[in-house]
Amino acid sequence: MRIVDVQEKAVPISSTISNAFIDFSKMNASIVAVKTDVIRDGKPVVGYGFNSNGRYAPSGILRERFIPRLLEASPDEMLNEAGTNLSPEKIYDILMQNEKPGGHGERTVAVGTLDMAIWDAVAKIEEVPLYQLLADQYGDGTIDEKVFVYAAGGYYMPDKGLSELKDEMKTYLDMGYSKVKMKVGGVPLEEDLKRIEAVIEVVGSGDNLMVDVNGRFNLEEAIRFGEAIKDYKLFWYEEVGDPLDYKLQEELSKVYPHAIATGENLFSVQDATNLIRYAGMNPKTDFLQFDCALSYGLVEYMKILNMLDEHGWSSRNCIPHGGHQMSLNIAAGLHLYGNESYPGVFQPFGGFADGHSVEDGFVTLPDAPGVGFEAKNNLYDLLKTL
Structure with a gap:
């Protein structure tokens, strides 16, 4: 072999x-x-x-x-x-x-x-499907039959106003998603607050909305924005500052009262360990977004899961970045909280297997050997060109 x-x-x-x-x-x-x-x-x-x-x-x-x-x-x-x-x-x-x-x-x-x-x-x-192999060889033998997914979107685009933003979010709800994410931090605070309120009108409550800063803020900006949004009680406030600025994360955690998410731009078990040691993250409320496809792969990701367990964190705190089928398999086989999804962008990589639509915020996986790329036709057509 x-x-x-x-x-x-x-x-x-x-x-x-x-x-x-x-x-x-x-x-x-x-x-x-x-x-x-x-x-x-x-x-x-x-x-x-x-x-x-x-x-x-x-x-x-x-x-x-x-x-x-x-x-x-x-x-x-x-x-x-x-x-x-x-x-x-x-x-x-x-x-x-x-x-x-x-x-x-x-x-x-x-x-x-x-x-x-x-x-x-x-x-x-x-x-066998990868999720079943992971459950049998590295987990407890059981799988999550369906996985929570949220729709990541709300990007800034030329000529995209509040009406277009609301229409985008309505589309995700119509597709079966229950929670959505939008980008913030790229326009003045007052404008972002209007964008957030417009999306909440569509999704019904702040608990159905995440906001993502993509690391843009310094500490003063992070705290100011957090103070402005805290009454919305959002599902999470994501990647507020530089991913390696653990002190910023720690100071923000002291004053922001709701869930924080980060980790998609930390690419090793040591960086993940430092986040847990020094950033003031809360294992009862916060979420971790390490993405195996960006961080040395699943071998390294399982080291991160073991580290989290040693520090009193659950795999259920993890919702990987990336919106791809690999992380979906990991979520199902190793009992993560869920997985990101990109229903509108980054095609053909975003989204999941054909015929497996999102229902009430959850998606199922195909009974196909491997990761299941062959069950997503537009992606498999691209991969076959190799």
């Missing part, structure tokens, strides 16, 4: 949307295919992967470092103890050979992209 080929390609996911920090006019992503010599249904097993939105395609380091490192390794180094399948943990160690600790940079995205493809292949070789 061995990996015989790995292909990578950068594909565009550009659009006219923007948040408080960046626009997506030149955004792209890497897609990868990992081909094995294992035959299932008369064809070689191929695992697919991609990186989440918000970080550009790591094509250079994939092609120059990580793909060659994977292909040059001995096949025996990659196998599990029984010799019956690839070992994602051993492959992680291979990929990280001669990599110094710290200064993680874009390599977290490159390794996370390959890791997704490896897990897809491993589950396909076992001929």
Whole structure:
């Protein structure tokens, strides 16, 4: 059993949307295919992967470092103890050979992209959905039959006023979502408050709305905005300042009385540990958004889950960023709170399997081997080009 080929390609996911920090006019992503010599249904097993939105395609380091490192390794180094399948943990160690600790940079995205493809292949070789493999091998054997998802949108766009914003949110409710998220911090406070109030008119209460600053605020701005929105009792107030400014997070946690969410731009178990140690986060109320596809993959993500458990946090505090099927499998198999969803943007990566519509804020998963990419036609059509 061995990996015989790995292909990578950068594909565009550009659009006219923007948040408080960046626009997506030149955004792209890497897609990868990992081909094995294992035959299932008369064809070689191929695992697919991609990186989440918000970080550009790591094509250079994939092609120059990580793909060659994977292909040059001995096949025996990659196998599990029984010799019956690839070992994602051993492959992680291979990929990280001669990599110094710290200064993680874009390599977290490159390794996370390959890791997704490896897990897809491993589950396909076992001929089970990834969520069931995770539940059986790393969880308690049970799965969540349906997973909570929320609709992430509310981006700033040219000529997008309150009416257009409200129409967008109505569309998400019509699609079956019960909670929505919008961007804030990119316009003056008074204008954002009008935008928030307009969305609450649509979704019914602040508990059905999250707001996301994308790291734009300093401490003074974060506290001022939090004071202005606290009476709305929003579902959460997200990524208020720089993701590594744990002191800002700690000071905000002292004065903001409701749930805070962060973590999507922390890409290692050590950074996640520092967040839990020093940022004043509350395990009874707050949410963590680490995204395996951006942070060295599921192998690293499971280390983060173990760390959280040691510090008194539950997997139910986790709602990964990214809105992709990989995190949906993790949520179902390892009992997370839920998963983000991008029903309107970042296609074909956003959204879930065809025929599995959102109902009352929850979605089910296909009974397909692997991550289930083959059950999402527009995404699978793209991945097949590899």
